[in-house]
Amino acid sequence: MASSSVPMCAACHRQSASLRLCGQCKLAYFCDSVCQRKIWKGHKPVCLAASNPCVDMKKTEFCGNGLFATRAFCRGELIVVEKAQFISKQELADKNALTQLGYELTPTNGHELLACNGPIMSLLNHACVPNARVKREAGLYRKLYARQDIAAGDEICTMYDSIRDDGDEECTTPEARIMKRLQLMTRFGLDCKCKDCILDKSLETLEID
């Protein structure tokens, strides 16, 4: 049976402790340069997104720091690949509900550890109409994909506490956003200040006045 702790060649799937780690992305293992060459076409975007993420941390207007694109991305494009971080169940218990959100149980070496976003993806803020989504891969990696075209300088946001597994939830109407705000407030005490919610709230105030 395959063991999750022994490296696996990304090309031929052979497991061995003596595989070589890709020197550029430091994520994928290969038997040798023959295996590396075999899947280079498929590995290249992952390698680039991991070794040279075109994103930057910047202060947002209402949500603390956020993750921003430093170049344009097309819909469906891979933006960042990042190794998950691991913590124990006990460490997780000390965190608040919102911080617990990005964690998933991953049995590693017979111990139960929890995988969470790495330092880059921990910067992702929530948006009710997100332009990106995170895909979890076997607990070990997180891949951030563009859900729509993203311009250089745009903030990259995802949907928190998504009700859909494919990460394709979006709240495009003010009514849907009211429900989402209620969900985030009830579960995490989070008062959503994404750009659509800020606009909804300002229009509500105008109507009252």
Ligand SMILES: C[S@@+](CC[C@H](N)C(=O)[O-])C[C@H]1O[C@@H](n2cnc3c(N)ncnc32)[C@H](O)[C@@H]1O
């Ligand atoms: C995973 S962190 C995101 C990065 C964070 N903004 C920072 O400065 O490190 C989650 C925190 O960001 C803030 N946040 C994220 N999305 C938000 C939103 N739509 N409205 C208000 N605050 C948000 C909240 O304070 C939340 O606890």
